Amino acid sequence: SLASNILYPVESESRELRTLHGLWNFKISPPSNQLIGFDEKWYAVRFETIGDYWKMPVPSSYNDVSTNSSIRDYVGWSWYQYEFYVPKRWTDDQLNVFLRFGSVHFKSIVWLNGQLCVDHEGGHLPFIGDATRFLKYGELNLIVVAVNNTLRPDTIPQGYTKFPNDSYKYPKDYRIYSHEFDYFDYSGINRAVHLYTTPKAYVCDITVLTSFGNNSEGVVDYKVDICGNNVSECNITLLDANRNIVVESNTCSGQLIIPNVIPWWPIMSGKKHIAYLYTFQVKTNNENSDYYRMRIGVRTLQWTSKELLLNNEPIYLRGFGKHEDSIIRGRGYDDALSARDFYLIKWLGANSFRTSHYPYAEETLQQADLEGILVIVESAACNLRIFGSDVMKFHKSVMTEIVNRDKNHPSVIMWSLANEPYNNIELSVPYFRELYQYVRKMDPSRPITFVNSQQIQNAKAIEYMDILTLNRYSSWYSDSGHLELIQYQTYNEVEAFTKKYNKPLLITEYGAGAIPGLHSLPETMWSEDYHVTLLQEQFKTFDSLIFNEIPILGEMIWNFADFKTPQEYIRPGLCVKGLFTRERQPKMAAYVVKARYNAFKSNS
Ligand code: GCB
Numbered sequence: 001s002l003a004s005n006i007l008y009p010v011e012s013e014s015r016e017l018r019t020l021h022g023l024w025n026f027k028i029s030p031p032s033n034q035l036i037g038f039d040e041k042w043y044a045v046r047f048e049t050i051g052d053y054w055k056m057p058v059p060s061s062y063n064d065v066s067t068n069s070s071i072r073d074y075v076g077w078s079w080y081q082y083e084f085y086v087p088k089r090w091t092d093d094q095l096n097v098f099l100r101f102g103s104v105h106f107k108s109i110v111w112l113n114g115q116l117c118v119d120h121e122g123g124h125l126p127f128i129g130d131a132t133r134f135l136k137y138g139e140l141n142l143i144v145v146a147v148n149n150t151l152r153p154d155t156i157p158q159g160y161t162k163f164p165n166d167s168y169k170y171p172k173d174y175r176i177y178s179h180e181f182d183y184f185d186y187s188g189i190n191r192a193v194h195l196y197t198t199p200k201a202y203v204c205d206i207t208v209l210t211s212f213g214n215n216s217e218g219v220v221d222y223k224v225d226i227c228g229n230n231v232s233e234c235n236i237t238l239l240d241a242n243r244n245i246v247v248e249s250n251t252c253s254g255q256l257i258i259p260n261v262i263p264w265w266p267i268m269s270g271k272k273h274i275a276y277l278y279t280f281q282v283k284t285n286n287e288n289s290d291y292y293r294m295r296i297g298v299r300t301l302q303w304t305s306k307e308l309l310l311n312n313e314p315i316y317l318r319g320f321g322k323h324e325d326s327i328i329r330g331r332g333y334d335d336a337l338s339a340r341d342f343y344l345i346k347w348l349g350a351n352s353f354r355t356s357h358y359p360y361a362e363e364t365l366q367q368a369d370l371e372g373i374l375v376i377v378e379s380a381a382c383n384l385r386i387f388g389s390d391v392m393k394f395h396k397s398v399m400t401e402i403v404n405r406d407k408n409h410p411s412v413i414m415w416s417l418a419n420e421p422y423n424n425i426e427l428s429v430p431y432f433r434e435l436y437q438y439v440r441k442m443d444p445s446r447p448i449t450f451v452n453s454q455q456i457q458n459a460k461a462i463e464y465m466d467i468l469t470l471n472r473y474s475s476w477y478s479d480s481g482h483l484e485l486i487q488y489q490t491y492n493e494v495e496a497f498t499k500k501y502n503k504p505l506l507i508t509e510y511g512a513g514a515i516p517g518l519h520s521l522p523e524t525m526w527s528e529d530y531h532v533t534l535l536q537e538q539f540k541t542f543d544s545l546i547f548n549e550i551p552i553l554g555e556m557i558w559n560f561a562d563f564k565t566p567q568e569y570i571r572p573g574l575c576v577k578g579l580f581t582r583e584r585q586p587k588m589a590a591y592v593v594k595a596r597y598n599a600f601k602s603n604s
Pocket of ligand 1: 182183357419420453471509558575577
């Protein structure tokens with residue numbers, strides 16, 4: 001299997017890289033005939049010859065591109081196809097050609113020239129197929145991707161299909177599809193599609209683990225996996241930011257010592273502190289060498305009953321939860337949007353975010369490495385409700401894919417196994433213990449948690465996590481309108497949690513909905529004024545918690561920007577708890593947060 005062969009595709013003197021981006025052809029199967037594409041072999045015919053197809057951009061979610069509600073709300077098998085040439089020189093029998101998808105939501109089957117190349121289940125994570133023997137070199141090629149976004153009780157995240165038996169209200173065979181999470185379930189080919197070459201023996205995995213030695217030495221323990229051939233020799237070179245050689249080695253796994261190391265620090269931790277990156281360069285030592293370069297940062301993480309330490313210094317997180325969400329493209333990755341978000345993050349003075357509620361694009365994590373933004377990577381297990389061996393199996397494989405993909409990012413400082421699971425249920429206890437241990441074995445270096453929203457008396461399983469978390473909407477979902485209760489309630493609850501479990505707590509969500517431009521004095525819910533006051537009341541609480549040495553690890557606002565929700569009557573089409581609008585313009589609250597977060601500049 002190519003499961004661990006998930007290194008981000010880069011070009012080098014031994015690798016060519018291209019994307020298959022553009023307007024693809026797109027078809028949906030009628031809900032009443034879901035298997036028609038398979039029966040009529042849509043994987044081997046050009047849609048032009050069968051008709052009834054649309055143009056669909058890749059990468060992008062398909063939902064909001066067209067004017068058609070049957071595409072927007074589609075649940076089932078949709079089909080994409082595209083034609084492209086590959087150069088004749090790739091015929092070389094010294095080469096592999098791989099096809100890599102950054103993310104397809106949710107299940108996908110990929111054919112090249114009518115032949116099955118690869119399939120994968122699970123959104124938000126990359127997968128690779130070996131395309132070498134399916135391609136026609138120097139000729140036109142047809143790629144077809146069948147995508148199914150139907151979620152089930154045994155998938156991560158969970159979804160449900162029901163056939164209501166109330167014949168008075170619903171026609172026969174009427175299907176109601178639902179899921180627990182409250183964000184719009186954008187589907188399709190959401191991230192980059194790459195085609196790339198490697199030599200037959202190629203670098204297929206790298207793992208680095210960094211630490212500090214004596215006399216300001218940096219230590220990089222590393223392991224390089226070479227696939228495809230019996231090559232076991234490597235030349236490793238570590239380069240500094242000016243591309244000068246720092247240290248070399250000629251074993252595929254071992255240890256590099258960096259004299260006078262420049263550590264990787266998060267943004268604004270002081271003048272001398274920058275998000276310094278080295279380049280880890282691998283050359284396989286054989287006739288047809290493969291070259292692969294990856295940027296790494298040297299930093300350590302530790303956690304105690306009171307603190308999270310980065311490079312032995314306590315770190316306080318000031319950030320938010322985000323979503324991959326924007327107009328038209330939905331969850332489709334877009335460089336312009338991503339760059340804009342990082343400018344806004346820095347403008348706010350934030351130092352962190354959580355990838356709520358699924359792993360974000362690799363390009364985003366690369367930028368976080370560069371900018372010194374700390375990231376909590378969360379799996380797509382949002383509002384997990386049914387705990388069983390089927391879903392556990394899925395969840396473990398998702399965690400494996402996440403750790404394989406993200407293990408080398410200095411910006412990634414924590415794993416979140418889930419968001420707001422039903423951990424008031426007893427079955428959640430053995431479930432999360434087992435999952436925790438599973439991830440701990442894969443990665444010894446980062447704290448692991450899940451995001452809790454249960455009250456203290458119901459918050460099961462959190463004692464087995466490294467760090468406590470809390471999503472709490474004081475004076476919004478509870479005691480609506482009662483801003484005067486915020487300080488009292490939040491203080492008491494955080495104090496109680498940290499005392500009971502003797503662990504530090506991270507505020508993972510709090511906030512209020514604010515319709516941009518809606519004002520009211522005195523404040524009322526949904527106004528920008530209420531949004532501002534609510535955040536300010538929470539700031540006062542956090543300050544007194546810090547002052548009284550109650551161990552909080554940081555504060556994360558829900559949400560960075562407004563994002564699309566399913567149709568429902570409690571939200572106006574969007575979750576409007578954003579500091580920014582969906583267009584990425586500031587609401588009034590953004591200025592208040594900017595003032596607070598920037599005031600932290602001098603320390604951590
Ligand atoms: C939560 C969820 C988040 C929602 C938020 C809200 O607790 O974790 O997914 O968007 O509340 O606004 O309701």
